[in-house]
Amino acid sequence: MSSFDDKAVNRLALDSMALWKGCILASCVHGVMLAEYPFTLSENAWFGEIYMVRNDEGSKAALVFSEERELLMGMFDDRKSPRSRLVLSSQYARSHYKEAPEDIQDAAQALSLLFEEKAGEKKLPFVTTGFWEEEDQILSRDNYEDWLAHGGHILTAQMMPFEEAMSYFKAKCSMDDARMEIAARIYQERIKSPKEKVILKKEEIQVLEDTGPYNIQACRQVFGQFGVVFEGETEI
Amino acid sequence: MPTTIKAKKVKAKAQNPPDCKTKGVCPCNVFERCRKRRPYGSDVWSNPKKKKQALGAIAFDGNEGITDEGQLDALLTRFKYRNEAITAYNNTHEKKWRFNEFFANVRSAGGKNKNALVLPATNDLYITQQMNKLKSSMYNTALFTDFQRSMVARANLVRNGLTLRSDKYRTKEGELDFDPKDVFPYAKGHRAEMWSVDHIQIRSKGGCNRFCNSAVLMLVDNSTRNDNGPSCPCITAVEKKGQQPVLDDFTPETSETLKNSMYKLYVCVTYYRNTEEGEAPDYLPGTCHASKHCNLDDPRKCTGILRNPVVRPVYKK
Numbered sequence: 001m002s003s004f005d006d007k008a009v010n011r012l013a014l015d016s017m018a019l020w021k022g023c024i025l026a027s028c029v030h031g032v033m034l035a036e037y038p039f040t041l042s043e044n045a046w047f048g049e050i051y052m053v054r055n056d057e058g059s060k061a062a063l064v065f066s067e068e069r070e071l072l073m074g075m076f077d078d079r080k081s082p083r084s085r086l087v088l089s090s091q092y093a094r095s096h097y098k099e100a101p102e103d104i105q106d107a108a109q110a111l112s113l114l115f116e117e118k119a120g121e122k123k124l125p126f127v128t129t130g131f132w133e134e135e136d137q138i139l140s141r142d143n144y145e146d147w148l149a150h151g152g153h154i155l156t157a158q159m160m161p162f163e164e165a166m167s168y169f170k171a172k173c174s175m176d177d178a179r180m181e182i183a184a185r186i187y188q189e190r191i192k193s194p195k196e197k198v199i200l201k202k203e204e205i206q207v208l209e210d211t212g213p214y215n216i217q218a219c220r221q222v223f224g225q226f227g228v229v230f231e232g233e234t235e236i
Numbered sequence: 237m238p239t240t241i242k243a244k245k246v247k248a249k250a251q252n253p254p255d256c257k258t259k260g261v262c263p264c265n266v267f268e269r270c271r272k273r274r275p276y277g278s279d280v281w282s283n284p285k286k287k288k289q290a291l292g293a294i295a296f297d298g299n300e301g302i303t304d305e306g307q308l309d310a311l312l313t314r315f316k317y318r319n320e321a322i323t324a325y326n327n328t329h330e331k332k333w334r335f336n337e338f339f340a341n342v343r344s345a346g347g348k349n350k351n352a353l354v355l356p357a358t359n360d361l362y363i364t365q366q367m368n369k370l371k372s373s374m375y376n377t378a379l380f381t382d383f384q385r386s387m388v389a390r391a392n393l394v395r396n397g398l399t400l401r402s403d404k405y406r407t408k409e410g411e412l413d414f415d416p417k418d419v420f421p422y423a424k425g426h427r428a429e430m431w432s433v434d435h436i437q438i439r440s441k442g443g444c445n446r447f448c449n450s451a452v453l454m455l456v457d458n459s460t461r462n463d464n465g466p467s468c469p470c471i472t473a474v475e476k477k478g479q480q481p482v483l484d485d486f487t488p489e490t491s492e493t494l495k496n497s498m499y500k501l502y503v504c505v506t507y508y509r510n511t512e513e514g515e516a517p518d519y520l521p522g523t524c525h526a527s528k529h530c531n532l533d534d535p536r537k538c539t540g541i542l543r544n545p546v547v548r549p550v551y552k553k
Contacts, residue, residue: 036356037382039389039421039431056379056432058455079459118428174366174383212356 009099012131012138012147014159016071022158022165023051023063024190024226028183029169031223035212037173046225052114053154061154062114064107069194071138073097073107074131076151077115083128083150096130096141104132162187178207186228198228205230275447277391278538287536290390293357294398355390360536363387367534380433380445388433389421391535392452400431403451405461414457428456446533 030044045052049067054060058079064072075093078084086092093112097105112125119126129150131140140147157168166184169175175183182204189198200223209216220230280286326332366383380388393400400421405414419431434453437444453461 033382037386038354039385040382042430056385058432058459080462084459085462171369172379172381174369174381212354215354215356 009139009141010143010147012140012144014071014131014138016065016133016138017069019063019071019155019158020065020069021162021187021191022155022160023053025162025165025183025187026053026158026169027051027222027226028187028190028228029173029175031186031219031228032179032183032208033173033175034219034222035208035215038212038215038218040173041218041222045222050111050114053158055154059151059154060115061151062111063155064111070133071131072133073104073111074138075108075111075115075127076129076147076154077126078128078151078154081128081150084126089124093125093127093130096127097132099141100132100134100139104134108132179211182207190227194227196227199231200228202231274538275533275535276388276450277395277447278535280391280394281387281535282538286394290394291358291360294355294390294393355386355393363536371533379439380435380450384445384447384450385433387447387535388450388452389431401452402431402454402457405451405453405457412461414453414461417454419452419454428454428459430455432458434458434461447535448533 027044027046030040034040043054043056049065051063051065052060059077061074061076063074066072075096091109093115094105094109097108100108108130112127115125115127116123117126129140129142129147129152131138131142131147133139142150144152157165157172160168166180169183170180182200185204186198186200205216208219220233223229275281277290280290370381370383389400392403400419402414402417402419404416405412417429420429421431432453432455434451435445435449436451437449439445
């Protein structure tokens with residue numbers, strides 16, 4: 001019997017590695033499409049091992065991975081969830097991790113800074129659900145359905161298998177075949193060698209530049225966040 | 237389909253508009269309304285001069301290159317304060333300043349500043365290709381694609397003198413009214429002042445991702461609106477004071493006529509959530525059948541399209 005069996009927590013059936021791969025794929029797609037659609041700049045980002053995604057309805061999610069790409073924590077702000085209208089306090093984000101060990105609660109408190117929004121005069125963390133890793137399991141105060149309903153769905157594309165996700169991105173991000181190929185290639189390279197730099201070839205850079213000649217610097221920065229560098233450049 | 241989501245479970249309750257005397261099913265022919273609604277930006281895309289500008293490159297930054305996120309944030313904040321200051325000036329002075337430099341033409345900026353973010357130049361052929369792709373992936377309760385968002389942004393920018401500006405919302409109830417505001421095109425972090433493309437007819441209530449169901453809203457207003465908006469197509473026309481709604485182009489915010497006109501939101505069917513019992517209708521009233529495509533969606537061809545037939549609404553029996 002696990003030590004958390006007597007707690008009010010639920011196990012979420014999330015595959016860390018699959019989710020990490022999904023996040024990488026979403027990032028690759030974001031990188032290759034950014035030149036044409038620069039307004040998506042802030043919709044997908046990596047800060048070290050923290051992955052952050054925002055959708056165009058104002059909802060966002062953050063996932064914290066270990067260096068071995070294991071999920072450590074997830075935090076969600078779903079603007080379509082009724083919970084987003086709850087009266088908030090500065091400690092509210094922490095309440096989603098109430099059953100977690102103290103260090104995780106502290107980490108959640110820190111992560112919640114990324115979820116702060118103006119609420120009247122104050123800035124408060126808007127968080128509608130969350131999860132954490134404990135004893136190799138992903139735990140949440142919500143069951144899977146509730147987690148999905150109150151924020152998990154923000155990761156719908158990231159949780160899809162590769163083919164399905166590409167099909168989704170093709171439609172949602174208005175991708176053409178050339179950029180789908182580039183995204184797929186760097187994705188495959190990235191997941192094959194997670195700790196190695198992946199090189200975006202000159203001809204691939206040219207494809208991106210053709211779609212948005214002035215935005216290539218932004219592409220470079222975005223790719224650099226998850227270890228993809230432009231050919232001929234060693235620094236990210 | 238890749239970009240669809242399931243409609244949430246709801247229990248339908250018919251609620252006729254106050255001026256409707258008919259008993260029974262709401263007589264509003266939502267597809268008649270849909271037929272008459274214009275795709276977002278049709279005022280720009282069907283006007284040759286404006287269209288030319290919309291097809292051109294539009295930069296997000298006037299004179300400075302954007303090299304890091306902190307700089308971008310500072311830049312946006314500066315623009316915001318500057319625009320607020322000029323707005324305040326304009327409100328108290330007869331001579332008005334134009335302050336649409338939030339976005340500047342790339343010719344004066346992008347050439348030197350390769351770091352500035354720019355909506356790249358595009359052309360009719362490319363838009364047609366994208367539009368054809370879109371038709372095969374356009375369904376109810378779907379998100380707007382990046383291509384659609386770029387079309388909406390371009391039209392909005394040109395309409396508003398190269399400033400991205402939210403659209404005016406008015407509801408019959410007056411509870412979810414929003415006035416036009418300058419909005420940020422993008423920003424590091426999550427800024428309440430950012431733009432968003434809103435589903436006028438709420439997505440979770442069956443709102444489709446066609447151009448005629450889109451409008452620009454500030455993100456914070458979009459969040460406030462949440463799922464509380466109408467479930468029927470709603471922006472029908474620009475209503476002129478003292479007249480019935482008439483079909484007309486969307487009017488630029490800067491126009492004098494705006495004082496007497498507004499987008500009118502209509503609600504003729506309201507859905508109430510019912511999480512405990514009842515299933516959602518197979519097809520929500522006011523939505524197209526999932527297997528049929530709406531032909532009313534190319535904002536460049538608004539006039540011709542208005543004469544085309546549309547799919548029939550499917551009501552739950």
